[in-house]
Amino acid sequence: MSGWNQGKMQLSGRGVICVRGGREVFSGLDFEAVSGEAVAVVGRNGSGKTSLLRLIAGLLIPAGGTIALNGGDAELTLPEQCHYLGHRDALKPALSVAENLSFWADFLGGEHFDAAESLATVGLDHATHLPAGFLSAGQRRRLSLARLLTVRRPVWLLDEPTNALDVAGQDMFGGLMRDHLGRGGVIVAATHAPLGIDSRELRIGGMA
Amino acid sequence: MTALSALIRRDIRIALRVGGGALIGVLFFLTVVVLMPFAVGPDLALLSRLGPAILWLGALLASLLTLDRLFMADHEDGSLDLITMSRTPLELACAAKALAHWLAAGLPLIVATPVLGLLLNLDMVATGAVALTLLAGTPALTFTGMIGAALAVTLHRGGLLMAVLVLPLSIPVLIFGVAASQAVIVGPMTFGAPFSILCALSLVSLVVGPFAAAASLKHGLD
Numbered sequence: 001m002s003g004w005n006q007g008k009m010q011l012s013g014r015g016v017i018c019v020r021g022g023r024e025v026f027s028g029l030d031f032e033a034v035s036g037e038a039v040a041v042v043g044r045n046g047s048g049k050t051s052l053l054r055l056i057a058g059l060l061i062p063a064g065g066t067i068a069l070n071g072g073d074a075e076l077t078l079p080e081q082c083h084y085l086g087h088r089d090a091l092k093p094a095l096s097v098a099e100n101l102s103f104w105a106d107f108l109g110g111e112h113f114d115a116a117e118s119l120a121t122v123g124l125d126h127a128t129h130l131p132a133g134f135l136s137a138g139q140r141r142r143l144s145l146a147r148l149l150t151v152r153r154p155v156w157l158l159d160e161p162t163n164a165l166d167v168a169g170q171d172m173f174g175g176l177m178r179d180h181l182g183r184g185g186v187i188v189a190a191t192h193a194p195l196g197i198d199s200r201e202l203r204i205g206g207m208a
Numbered sequence: 209m210t211a212l213s214a215l216i217r218r219d220i221r222i223a224l225r226v227g228g229g230a231l232i233g234v235l236f237f238l239t240v241v242v243l244m245p246f247a248v249g250p251d252l253a254l255l256s257r258l259g260p261a262i263l264w265l266g267a268l269l270a271s272l273l274t275l276d277r278l279f280m281a282d283h284e285d286g287s288l289d290l291i292t293m294s295r296t297p298l299e300l301a302c303a304a305k306a307l308a309h310w311l312a313a314g315l316p317l318i319v320a321t322p323v324l325g326l327l328l329n330l331d332m333v334a335t336g337a338v339a340l341t342l343l344a345g346t347p348a349l350t351f352t353g354m355i356g357a358a359l360a361v362t363l364h365r366g367g368l369l370m371a372v373l374v375l376p377l378s379i380p381v382l383i384f385g386v387a388a389s390q391a392v393i394v395g396p397m398t399f400g401a402p403f404s405i406l407c408a409l410s411l412v413s414l415v416v417g418p419f420a421a422a423a424s425l426k427h428g429l430d
Contacts, residue, residue, distance in 0.1 A: 059289055059429050079293040088286025094225040095218070106214035108294055 009035045009071040009154060011056070011078075011186050017064035018051045025051050026204050029065070038177065038187040038199035047205025049190035050086070053157045056188060057084045072154060083153040085161055089144045093133030097124055100132050101146055108151045118149035122172065137164040145173060148180075156180060158189040162196070170196055211296045212304040219308035229274040230312040237270040237317050241324045252329045259328035260338050260389030264382055266324075267317045267342055268349060272378075274313045275353040276370040278305060279361045279425070288361070288425070298425060303418040306354045314346040330393075337392035337399065341406060345385040348410040351417030352377040358421035362428020381409050 010032065017027040025048035033039045041049045054060040056067055058079035069078045091100050101119065105112045119125045122142040127135070135143065141164045148156060156177075162170050174196035177187055181197070189195055223230040244262045248255055282288040282305075291301050318339055325335030356374035363369065388402040 057289070057293055059292060061429065076295065080295045082293060084289060084293060086286050086289060088284070088289070090286040090290050092218070092222055092285070092287075094222050094228065099218075099221070103214055103218045104290070107211045107218075107296070108290070109211050110295065 009069060009184070009186060011067075011069050011155060011188070013056070013065060013067040015065035016052075016055060016062050016067060018048055018055060018060070019063040020048075020051060020060075024063075027064070029204060031202050033186045033188060033200075035071075035184040035186060036181045038181060038189065038195065038197055039202050040195050040199040041188060041190040041202045041204060042192070043203055043205040049204065050159050052204065053084065053086075053159050053188060053190055056155075057082050057157050059084070069155065078155075081153055082155040082157050083148050083151070084157045084159075085144055085148065086159045087163075089140050090147075091132045091135075091140055091143060093131060096129050096131055097135070097143055098128040100143060101150060104147045105150045108147075108153075110151060110153070112151045113149065115146070115150050118146040119143075121149060121176070122146045123169070138166055138169060141165055142169060145176065149176065154185050156185060156187045156189075158187065158191075160191060161189055162191070162193055211294070212300060215291075215296075215301060215304045216308040216311075219305055220312045223308070223312035228312075229277055230316065233270040233274040233313045234316045234320055236273055237266045237320060238324070240266040240269065242327060245327055256329040256331075256334070256393070259325065259330045259334065260341075260393065261386050262328060263321060263324060263338050263342070264345075264385050264389070267321075267346060268378055268382060270317060271314060271346060271349045271353060272371055272374060275309070275350065275357050275374070276360055278309055278354055278357040279421075280357070283361045292425065292429070298422040299418045302354060302358070302421040302425070303351075303414075306350050306417060306421075309354075310347055310350040314350055317346065318342045334389070334393045338389045341385045341388045341403065344403065344410055345381050345406050348381045348406075348413040349378055351410075351413040352381075354417050355420045355424065358424040358428075362424055381406065384409065 012032045014030055016029040018025040031039065041052055043049055051060060055062050069081060072081050098115065101115045105115055119128060122145050124139060124142050124146065132143065162173060165173060177197050181187065222228050241262055245255055248258065279288060282291065292298060321339040321342060322335050325338065353374045356370040359373055360370045384402045384406040388399055388406055391397040391399045391402060
């Protein structure tokens with residue numbers, strides 16, 4: 001089992017300013033997460049939780065401040081070391097469960113693990129040949145989680161990860177996050193519901 | 209390399225499955241060209257004179273029809289986010305997507321051309337010339353169309369905007385494609401000159417298209 005313990009990683013943001021559509025969502029935000037640590041981003045609707053994750057993922061450009069990962073792979077940029085699990089699940093309804101997963105494994109590259117094993121872990125091994133269009137919302141979420149397991153990335157950016165998951169699914173996911181942290185990974189999750197693991201709370205947009 | 213071939217294989221597979229876009233373009237091409245002899249009337253000489261232009265227009269409109277979905281589908285389901293974040297340069301990913309689109313939607317048009325040539329009273333040589341010019345020219349249509357498709361994603365407008373943006377870019381391709389075909393059928397020009405320019409247009413678009421599309425996608429991140 002690979003680990004990232006060798007160099008302590010540190011994901012940090014200093015004075016991050018986020019502007020969307022001409023409106024300042026948040027400003028002067030400082031945050032920090034080290035290897036083995038989960039940060040739960042909380043705040044009311046529209047406070048910028050998703051925006052923060054997308055800033056870290058390089059999908060938004062910060063209007064000010066810096067976001068950096070220290071101790072990661074020096075050859076790679078921060079987004080290249082991140083997994084982003086958003087509201088939209090990046091699944092193609094016309095492709096089967098196995099095809100969806102193996103595409104992302106091949107495309108994302110880097111070190112990757114047995115896809116069938118990941119599907120078994122998330123409880124989808126009975127549906128590998130089913131087109132993803134026939135999956136329920138919870139099953140789609142489980143398939144997205146299988147992507148995080150098949151392709152290893154040290155930083156997980158999770159946006160409402162437990163949405164649509166049943167109780168057993170949430171337990172399973174809690175276990176996956178603990179394994180990831182145990183391997184020295186970093187998790188930043190935007191959430192309303194409790195994550196189900198020990199995490200540090202980062203409240204944004206509280207000053208309004 | 210595995211990343212790019214995986215992307216190409218995925219896009220072709222989606223296009224060929226039920227509900228994919230590959231068949232729509234060919235069907236549209238068939239419809240336009242099949243209807244044309246009925247509209248023009250039974251003047252065989254006129255028909256063969258217009259033939260290359262009709263085939264080229266049909267192919268141009270058919271490729272426009274399917275191009276606007278090139279990035280839109282990936283944008284809507286979040287795949288584009290992951291593609292942007294990945295270790296594959298966005299320019300190469302764009303080129304791979306365009307190549308996949310051309311293989312799935314452009315090649316069938318060229319395969320259908322000989323059949324449609326019969327309907328337009330084109331002889332073997334003329335049909336061959338049109339098919340050859342389409343083979344050299346349709347990559348240019350796809351790769352310039354990709355720029356419009358990328359802009360349509362970033363500006364959140366599909367369809368019509370894309371047609372307006374892309375049509376001016378495809379006019380030179382149309383001119384030299386039809387000119388090269390006409391040179392074979394009626395002369396007096398040589399086939400070589402317009403055909404070389406057509407190839408040059410394709411080569412330029414192969415280089416410029418992916419960079420412009422990737423720049424547009426990066427600029428429009430949100």
